[in-house]
Amino acid sequence: MGAAVPASEPAFGGQPLDRADHLRTDPKQLAALQAGGRLLKLDALVPELDADGRLVWGPVDGIDVELVFLGLAEGRAHFAAVPDEGNDDPAYAQRPIWGLLGRLPADDLALYGTARSVLDWHARHKFCARCGQPTRFAKGGWQRDCVACGAQHFPRVDPVAIMLVEYPDEFGGRLLLGRQARFPPRSYSALAGFVEPGESIEDAVRREVFEEAGVRVGEVRYIASQPWPFPSQLMVGCLGIGESLELAIDTTEIEDARWFTRAEVAEAMAKGSDSTSFLAPPRQAIAHHLLEWWLEQRP
Amino acid sequence: MGAAVPASEPAFGGQPLDRADHLRTDPKQLAALQAGGRLLKLDALVPELDADGRLVWGPVDGIDVELVFLGLAEGRAHFAAVPDEGNDDPAYAQRPIWGLLGRLPADDLALYGTARSVLDWHARHKFCARCGQPTRFAKGGWQRDCVACGAQHFPRVDPVAIMLVEYPDEFGGRLLLGRQARFPPRSYSALAGFVEPGESIEDAVRREVFEEAGVRVGEVRYIASQPWPFPSQLMVGCLGIGESLELAIDTTEIEDARWFTRAEVAEAMAKGSDSTSFLAPPRQAIAHHLLEWWLEQRP
Numbered sequence: 334m335g336a337a338v339p340a341s342e343p344a345f346g347g348q349p350l351d352r353a354d355h356l357r358t359d360p361k362q363l364a365a366l367q368a369g370g371r372l373l374k375l376d377a378l379v380p381e382l383d384a385d386g387r388l389v390w391g392p393v394d395g396i397d398v399e400l401v402f403l404g405l406a407e408g409r410a411h412f413a414a415v416p417d418e419g420n421d422d423p424a425y426a427q428r429p430i431w432g433l434l435g436r437l438p439a440d441d442l443a444l445y446g447t448a449r450s451v452l453d454w455h456a457r458h459k460f461c462a463r464c465g466q467p468t469r470f471a472k473g474g475w476q477r478d479c480v481a482c483g484a485q486h487f488p489r490v491d492p493v494a495i496m497l498v499e500y501p502d503e504f505g506g507r508l509l510l511g512r513q514a515r516f517p518p519r520s521y522s523a524l525a526g527f528v529e530p531g532e533s534i535e536d537a538v539r540r541e542v543f544e545e546a547g548v549r550v551g552e553v554r555y556i557a558s559q560p561w562p563f564p565s566q567l568m569v570g571c572l573g574i575g576e577s578l579e580l581a582i583d584t585t586e587i588e589d590a591r592w593f594t595r596a597e598v599a600e601a602m603a604k605g606s607d608s609t610s611f612l613a614p615p616r617q618a619i620a621h622h623l624l625e626w627w628l629e630q631r632p
Numbered sequence: 633m634g635a636a637v638p639a640s641e642p643a644f645g646g647q648p649l650d651r652a653d654h655l656r657t658d659p660k661q662l663a664a665l666q667a668g669g670r671l672l673k674l675d676a677l678v679p680e681l682d683a684d685g686r687l688v689w690g691p692v693d694g695i696d697v698e699l700v701f702l703g704l705a706e707g708r709a710h711f712a713a714v715p716d717e718g719n720d721d722p723a724y725a726q727r728p729i730w731g732l733l734g735r736l737p738a739d740d741l742a743l744y745g746t747a748r749s750v751l752d753w754h755a756r757h758k759f760c761a762r763c764g765q766p767t768r769f770a771k772g773g774w775q776r777d778c779v780a781c782g783a784q785h786f787p788r789v790d791p792v793a794i795m796l797v798e799y800p801d802e803f804g805g806r807l808l809l810g811r812q813a814r815f816p817p818r819s820y821s822a823l824a825g826f827v828e829p830g831e832s833i834e835d836a837v838r839r840e841v842f843e844e845a846g847v848r849v850g851e852v853r854y855i856a857s858q859p860w861p862f863p864s865q866l867m868v869g870c871l872g873i874g875e876s877l878e879l880a881i882d883t884t885e886i887e888d889a890r891w892f893t894r895a896e897v898a899e900a901m902a903k904g905s906d907s908t909s910f911l912a913p914p915r916q917a918i919a920h921h922l923l924e925w926w927l928e929q930r931p
Binding site (some may be wrong): 346443459475489503527530531535544567 | 641642644646647651653654709721742744745746747749753756757758759760761762763764765766767774783786787788789790791803804826827828829830831832833835836839843854856858859861864866868882884
């Protein structure tokens with residue numbers, strides 16, 4: 334059914350816990366589960382890793398902070414504590430934490446990503462956007478309620494359209510990739526942008542590609558999705574068919590964009606930093622997965 | 633490329649305006665554009681319609697409120713004014729406004745949906761979630777900035793996974809549909825739920841179907857997406873393959889769920905309220921579009 338996808342799923346997805354959402358509304362059961370529960374060891378939002386490069390868990394007892402209920406595994410409840418401060422710096426993903434994350438196995442990465450997104454949201458949403466009064470931790474950490482006006486607030490998930498743009502030709506097609514000024518030298522990746530109110534995913538793909546590179550996109554095809562916890566994106570990976578090769582780059586959004594041949598993409602994906610054409614996005618990024626998919630689809 | 637999709641796109645998508653995002657950061661140009669601009673006529677969030685059932689626009693001059701810049705068409709700027717109060721009542725979609733929206737052509741529906749989502753967000757986000765102080769309208773209405781801590785806030789778009797679950801069999805497959813207590817009698821529709829932090833779209837489909845109906849889902853395929861402005865959902869429509877027929881319904885979330893044969897789905901879609909099997913979702917809902925797609929894919 335449908336198109337073949339690479340065996341590997343994008344990083345951060347694939348949930349190892351049963352989120353057991355019926356327990357979120359049951360404070361008594363949640364309190365009872367804390368007794369034998371496991372608490373994720375974090376320094377603010379940075380995970381502690383053991384010698385095998387796995388997340389470290391401790392006992393929950395005696396913790397006097399807001400505890401997010403992450404879910405159940407092997408009959409035990411998993412929790413994470415809300416830190417005093419969040420981190421909304423997008424460049425954070427480039428910092429030392431990134432080395433730690435590269436060592437985590439897929440299930441730990443998914444767990445950490447979930448915890449990080451929800452904890453960061455709590456730390457940065459202590460007040461009610463409607464009336465300005467304090468909000469209170471609710472539903473095991475999956476909600477905050479205003480103490481004054483009663484408004485309910487839910488963790489944000491911000492959908493982002495991220496797209497390969499293909500110009501079909503006799504050489505197996507060319508791909509439009511771009512780079513931001515903050516990228517490492519020679520790095521190119523998929524164009525991307527937040528889906529705005531009033532847009533379908535397909536609308537957002539067409540708008541972003543035209544805004545950033547001046548290329549009109551016709552057909553749009555969904556490929557894969559990925560939660561991205563810096564701080565709370567849902568990356569929606571697509572392939573768009575470009576209708577022309579001419580570029581008009583908006584340098585306020587991206588530093589450069591170029592069409593790459595299939596051979597150049599294949600070389601960059603195979604050789605990593607030794608590639609002579611460009612540096613491909615890192616393995617954890619859905620853009621890497623999209624490029625893998627494209628090479629498999631267009632052999 | 634990819635699977636065939638029905639000729640009709642889901643309602644509320646397909647953007648008739650050039651959002652011209654580069655103008656959002658240019659207050660002088662935005663002010664100049666107001667002179668010849670068009671203002672959407674609304675009573676709070678309810679649109680005014682003319683005799684042909686189209687949105688009504690007036691001049692912008694002299695309006696002393698926050699004006700959201702919706703975009704350009706035929707060289708003219710389009711605006712909408714932020715009302716004093718928003719509306720986060722999900723049942724709102726069932727009320728008289730729904731009759732008005734049924735009369736709007738597709739391009740007006742897309743415009744109204746965008747305006748409604750952004751205006752409602754402004755009305756309910758006058759304060760900073762980080763520090764509780766007032767926020768200020770910014771970037772032509774696509775941002776609010778905290779006057780105290782400087783935090784930037786963006787309109788919410790909340791992704792929702794909405795899915796047909798198919799159990800393949802020799803009769804052309806059966807579909808799992810459910811109903812909420814607030815639905816009109818005999819109405820069944822696709823199961824749905826918000827994508828949570830740390831989940832891919834596929835993760836969310838599998839979790840929701842198991843939570844609500846007790847059915848494990850294997851393969852998940854994306855079908856179509858739709859912006860849904862009550863208040864700001866991005867509906868992501870999928871098909872999931874169910875691995876068993878046995879149901880365990882969570883009656884705190886849905887009132888009922890049932891497997892329907894292909895013949896029952898075809899009858900409900902063809903006969904509307906005269907159907908003897910069930911009442912299909914209304915044309916504006918992406919669930920309607922998904923059912924159309926499914927019948928075309930499984931002739």
